[in-house]
Amino acid sequence: MPTSARAPPVPHSAPRARRPEPSISGRAALRTRDRSTRRPGVIVSGLLATSLAAGFLTQAPAAADAAVTDYTLSVDADRTGPAIDPTMYGVFFEDINNAADGGLYAELVQNRSFEYGPVDNRSYTPLTSWQHTASGGATGTLQVVDDDQRLNERNRNHLRLNLAGTGGGAGRFGITNSGYGAGMSLKDGARYDFSVWARTDNPTGTRLTTELRTADGGVLSAPVDITVRGDRWTKYTATLVSEVTTTTGRLSVTAADSGTLRLDMVSLFPRDTYKGRKNGLRKDLARKIAALDPGFLRFPGGCLVNTGSHHAYEAPDWERRRSYQWKDTIGPVEQRAVNANFWGYHQSYGLGYHEYFQFAEDIGAMPLPVVPALVTGCGQNRATDDPALLKRHIQDTLDLIEFANGPVTSTWGRKRAEMGHPKPFGLTHLGVGNEENLPDAFFARFTEFRKAIEARYPEITIVSNSGPASGGATFDRLWDLNRRAGVDLVDEHYYEAPQWFLENNDRYDSYDRTGPKVFLGEYASRDNRFSNALSEAAFMTGLERNADVVKLASYAPLLADVHQNQWRPDMIWFDNDRSWGSASYEVQKLFMNNTGDRVVPSRASATPAVSGPITGAVGLSTWATSAAYDDVEVTAANGSTLLRDDFAAGAARWTPATGRGTWAVEGGAYVQSDEAAENTLVTAGDTHWRDYDLKVRATKKSGKEGFLVAFGVRDTGNHYWWNLGGWGNTRSAVEKTADGGKQTLLENPTTIETGRAYDVHVQVRGRQVTLYLDGQKWGSFTDDRTAEPFRQVVTRDKDDLVVKVVNAQAAAARTSIDLGTTRVASTARLTTLEGAPDAVNTADAHPIQPRRSTLEGIGRTFTYTFPAHSVTFLRIKAR
Missing domain, CATH: 2.60.120.260 (Galactose-binding domain-like)
Structure with missing residues (x-):
């Protein structure tokens, strides 16, 4: 799981636009019957439309005649697309957000063996609880x-x-x-x-x-x-x-x-407990996971896998964080190790590898364990060069395969049998490493693991990875190494803003069909509102369309304690008594329960693109760093001066945007002096500025990172910034924040030196941005992708056509549908997720849940209006 998420997001609204009304053939009206009430239902149109203001998508009231947008959807029912593996969608369990002890693991006693201590959490003692x-x-x-x-x-x-x-x-x-x-x-x-x-x-x-x-x-x-x-x-x-x-x-x-x-x-x-198992799982949580019908279970992480020491428990390592090693987690629970969890609490290992394998078997999922590759990830950039340690971990991995698959006469197969499971678990896939930021160091070690595993167990599919983000230098380098080595599966991870998911539905359309396949092991839109789930659903239509490339996919994280958590979003929330699925859980469940066997080619019309220049004020910020800014100059493209400030007369032109940090003019520069403060944004200028050059001199005084120079600033939730020396001063990137959700547009491994003055220059022209550092071009990008709110995919599930449509906008989508075949049943089963974009499922309220009904009057061609802010699955019998 990446550790670069910073600001809690708020929902994003996709662009909406009215289209000319086409001529629609077929039945002009359809009747719906709700299965719970058996009374005629009515499709209610949305009440909002969008406009583009200052380069960011904003929501505005729509006129009555703009409440419906028209689309077409054509299905080539007689053609076949890629086959969809039954294991395509799965779940990923990591002990984050207190997901294991006090969560899925049913033990009710906290700190049962008195092993808590400050190494787990500063507030812990051996008598905590x-x-x-x-x-x-x-x-x-x-x-x-x-x-x-x-x-x-x-x-x-x-x-x-x-x-x-x-x-x-x-x-x-x-x-x-x-x-x-x-x-x-x-x-x-x-x-x-x-x-x-x-x-x-x-x-x-x-x-x-x-x-x-x-x-x-x-x-x-x-x-x-x-x-x-x-x-x-x-x-x-x-x-x-x-x-x-x-x-x-x-x-x-x-x-x-x-x-x-x-x-x-x-x-x-x-x-x-779940299935009545000793040392078992909390029943309500396990049942919610099983209800997803997952094709695989990836475990135990995540950042949990490859952070901390890789050495055995020996003094003084006993008091240090240790990477997750499977042999620590099997056997009688009183003989298992404990560990300081990477996410800041204690890990008992009562829920260990045997329990993971057993749970995968119980829910009919393929087990997919991940082992450390001796290169830390998740913001920790270290690699071991101890040949003996590497050899031991490779042997541990071979022993793991024997534990899962070996006969009872083998050493580790006997261990499995002693724990109550003489029958092999049938392991077929295994991941090595997770989100490493040192691509060459990781791949050198991955290669050693791969050679050893293939030599002894050639039937095992070995999964590599592409680092912690959806793009960038690490991503590109690892994909190049994986491609050249002919790796079977590459594990991609990304957590992005809703807009990114709406913009990147076609991400896998251009992937090499003959190269390594994709395991999308961790992804989510950064919040738990229905707008986030809608953007994920829109993206998932692209995953299915590319089922020949994307072989496995799992949302993350899976579980979160509502009172103690380190990450948001999450799929299933719980307290000590209750559990509930988020809006994203309902989306995942709908897709996972209705995947189908094969993609059916289909086409849909698009929402007209709305574009405009990047506009907005400018800003300065820091993150866990003290920095000084001076000689700020903003000039229009025609050469006129919009802003010039050397702070000789103070900083009256600058407005604190976040209320964080300590800003003051010191020595003729504008200084933020609080090293602990995060996102200390101050702004100046006009939100209507466009086509300008921003220049500033920046000096890091102390702290963990570098500078944040903002442009196109509409407000704290809508802006761009050049993050120089971010992520603990390990890399630099341009990040776009839209309605609070971030995405990375450009990345570079630049780091920032303390005490050195840097000349920062940002040039904005239309939607193109060029960046210069100390007079040298650092990079450029054009932010012109369309956040398409209307997405669809069609799959075949035996005799059913499953038409899956996402309408992530405030306007209802009146759609002329051509199924491409006359041999269809006259009724269809309809499942709809619909609600306000800000809706959040809680323990006491569940506004986002499936509504099932029957749709009558189906034919080869017909018209259906998909509600605003909705995910709709039409299941139609087609011979």
């Missing part, structure tokens, strides 16, 4: 220790309770766990499996009691007593039955008597 409790005059002390009495070498911390006793009374001393979020979600009458590893030095044993409680100590279940005997680690189990339904439950573990009691791996699992 635990509180001591005492009753009846009982006293004692508790301490998390790492000593020679530990459970094992990987599970090092444990809790030592020194029990002082109560003089023979009924008092108890112990601990209570608050679970994740507000507490443990418990259901009245439901069974919960408790377990703990314990030992005691009391020769007569220690009486242990476990029960479910409220936050204030009230009892929620009948207590269960256990007697711990002996000073050797032993696992004890019990079953608790909740007597109420609550979302704020607690687990209490208390002890009587005296002596030293040691506890580790305190666990509470709902009996009712």
Whole structure:
């Protein structure tokens, strides 16, 4: 997952334009029957249209006669397009947004083995989520220790309770766990499996009691007593039955008597997990994923895979972040490693490789694991040069394939069988690496992995990647290396603004049909509003049209805890009790449940393009950097001066746009001095300026990055800026922000030196921009792509034609449809996603959900009006 996203986006509105009304053949009107009401339905037209203002698409009220735009759609039903693999659409699981512990992994106890610490998160301690409790005059002390009495070498911390006793009374001393979020979600009458590893030095044993409680100590279940005997680690189990339904439950573990009691791996699992599996998955989340009918499951990341140390757990590496290594995650849970999650929290590895493979099998998905290539990605640019370490990781990868596919007589096949799955999992695809920014270093190591895997397992398809973005120098270099090496699949990742997805429907039309195929492993529009989902749906029609090139695709991220998350957008949101699909989830589900077997060639008319020059004011900004700007000059193309400022008289011409940062005139320059502040944009000039040259002298004073010089500034959500020394001063790019969503238009590996003055020159002519740095041309681009709001694709699913239409505009799309065959049923099944572009699905409201109905009066030709802001699937029987 790329780490370059910066500002939270807001929805984007695509261009809308009225078209001349054509002559439409066939039936002039159709009737719809809603399946839930069985009453005639009515198509309601949209109420907005768009206009182009100052080079950015804006939304304006439409006249009544402009509420409908006319299109044509022609289907060549007797011709066949590319075959669509049944695995085309899948899901990608990464432990980001607390997706595993406290999410998909059904364990209710947080910090069950007392391994939390500042290495995970600065706020963590070994007793995070635990509180001591005492009753009846009982006293004692508790301490998390790492000593020679530990459970094992990987599970090092444990809790030592020194029990002082109560003089023979009924008092108890112990601990209570608050679970994740507000507490443990418990259901009245439901069974919960408790377990703990314990030992005691009391020769007569220690009486242990476990029960479910409220936050204030009230009892929620009948207590269960256990007697711990002996000073050797032993696992004890019990079953608790909740007597109420609550979302704020607690687990209490208390002890009587005296002596030293040691506890580790305190666990509470709902009996009712997905498929009833032990150490299993949270049922509602797993069911929502299964309902997508995914063709594959990519895991475990993402940036999680290749960040951190690649070495084994050895002091002092124990306290360092470690890359995800599959052998850490199998076997008995009490013997698995723990890790500091890349996204800033703790990772228990209770959800490990065996559970991933099992889940893929349970939902009928092809497993697609990804292993580290010993080159860090996701903004960390390091590569190991240790030959022994590379050899070990290659061997680990070969062992992984044996774990998945080997017979029970093999070393790792036996491990799989011992975990309860003697039958091979049937692994066919494996990814090596993720989003590496050092293309040559990555590919040299990838080549070594590839040679070793192909030599022993030639049947395995090995997936490479193209870096963290949709384009740029790293992307181009990696694609060149992959193409020349004849790699089977290249994993592309990108997170872009809605407008980018509307503009790039044809991205794969020009890809080499004989070269490597594409695995679009991570993509999403940067927010969770329906407008984002509409732009993704429009883009997906292009993925299907190019199913001969795009073989696999998965939206990302998959899961997010609504209270603790690091990334937006996400497909499925949850809290400790509920889960709900975003608007993007509904789009993905609609496409994944109606993919079809083959593309049917089709053509649709386009929305008339509306263009205009880039217009707007100018701006200066920084990101986690202190910088000084001086000698700003803006001149029109005819040579007249629009703005000249050397800051000798102050900075009265400049207006803070974001309210961030500390700007002041110092030493005759305009200085932003707050190194921690992000996006400190200040602006000057007129939003109607066009065809101008912006010149400024910029000096980095300190901090992580370089400069941000803005042009075409309409407001904080609509502008361009030249990001020099961005992404931790690793690269530079021109970024366009439209309605808050960003996309990269041009990229260069330029970095910025501290203390050096740079002459920055931006030339704007129409929609063409040329950039100069210190008098040398740095690059140029023309921003003239059309954000087409009306997109379609047609597929065949056995005897059905599935006509998929996205109308991402405020005007309804009255469409004359020619199916190209007379042998069609007179009715069609209709599924529609429709709503306000700003609509967001939440735990309490689900405005974006499918509406199913029957459409009557179908023939070879007919007219249908696709609602404004909608995704529509027409399923028509065609012989």
